[in-house]
Amino acid sequence: MSGLRLFNTKDDVTEVVSRLAEVEADVQGLVEAHMETLLGVRFLASEYTTGPVHGGRIDSLGLDENGSPVIVEYKRGVDAGVINQGLFYLSWLVDHRAEFEHLVRDRLGATAASQVLWSGPRLICLAGDFTRYDVHAVREHRRSIDLVRYRFFGSELVGLETVASVSGGVPVARRARRQAVAQAVNVQGMPMMELASAVDEALLGLGDGVNRVERKTYRAYQRLRNFACVCPPQRTKVLVYLKVDPEDVDLVPGFTRDVSGLGHHGTGDLEVQLRTPKDVERARDLFRASYAAA
Template sequence: MSGLKLFRTVTTNSGMTEVMPRLAEIEADVQRLVEAHMETLLGVRFLASEYSTGPVHGGRIDSLGLDENGSPVIVEYKRGVDAGVINQGLFYLAWLMDHRAEFEHLVRDRLGVTAASQVLWSGPRLICIAGDFTRYDVHAVREHRRSIDLVRYRLFGSDLLGLETVASVSGGMQMARRVRGRTVARVADAQHASMVELAGAVDEALLGLGDGVHRVERKQYRAYQRLRNFACLCPPQRSKLLVYLKVDPKDVHLVPGFTRDVSGLGHHGTGDLEVQLRTARDVERAQDLFRASYAAA
């Protein structure tokens, strides 16, 4: 990892020993590890490995998945540095956009009819996981109008995996999705102008947490993600906003009317902690919770 050093505390005179980072012996080792824990690591539900694109196209997609917002995801792996990983991934992404029915059939088989009916084709994603990337790779992804994440991996010792986002672009995912001819913001404006202003303040706060934050517009919510969702903002109600965060409610002092444990309860978006916002002061009070959720994503 770039600039990261990891140490193990020991009871010797030296006090600590450094755990040296290493690359996998073969690319398939990285692929197997990520596929086995894809939802935990990337927020992506695993669909298929080494998926054939057919004899005409003549390729195999390393991993196919569906993220928390219903966006199709292609994951490509390289053991070290490979200048072709981005172009290879974009090649497969173009194939995927031309074979939507085939992908939806796969989702239906693996995850059910509901998931297949909610695939979000406005924001397909490519995640490239490799030992490292060059500055030319970073520049290249910023020139594309696709959602691409470059993720550097390192193995530490026998049981630690580190992932670091090197570059992230959102492509078309920041464009507002239309709802019955109106955007979510316009619907909210009709409900209550002050809530629209408050939603703008929340949007600014969440986008300002760091680089590589993407907005994903769905009918029922707006998601904010790095590799995974860390916040979901629902359309404004008459007198409050609801934000769902990836924070364990057990680690939070819950305040009635402000924070609520919704683990196990159905709601739009993702996250087990519900934050209720009514005023600008509430947004300020929620900043530490926003940061904690962002750091965990």
């Protein structure tokens, strides 16, 4: 995986050689059985037929943490057709929203079906590798596409690496992003609007491939999975939820809080309360830790 080498140090230092799956179905079966853990996507259906007119069969259908429909297509090795194949199915999905929502209702219930987010349906291509032409191609499309490289290590380990991640829609300049944040929040006083913009800048600036998803009650920042969710500012603070284990953090009253098991908007078990620009600086290491785990 992109030069990554894995070593076992239990008795002596020995390299664990990476390998591809024997057949494509091995990858698909593993991911479908553990899709929420591996991709942050709730599994809906396997080998879903698109009907006799369209004449296709989608490898996997799912729903991500923010309610966006997800198509997952698998290839054992390198396949130049995987992106076009996935886009073919994605177009079908957008044209058959009612059918997808009916599937969600059957599998996950009426509440999940009523909250499907159609502004950014996603395609995840999971393969043994991709070419530089694949990476370039996804950046030319106005769709949400993730290219994910896999490798098996020995008989018990599997690695996933995001090669490219592009959000749907026309790219937005960073200044325009700041303006969008300011316009999206309706709070009294410029300081909270500026603080929200500073948080947005910090999260988008963590690395390449950070996508932002707008929901009514929160804004999610994701790579393959969500790593941060930001709620609209309150009068005196901005709440950020991170995918960081609260047990690994020295919790500070008024700054960080364990919200595992508590209901809140967005995803993540660690709540970070930001009141000043200094709080944003204090939180940067937590932002990075959550980003690295996504």
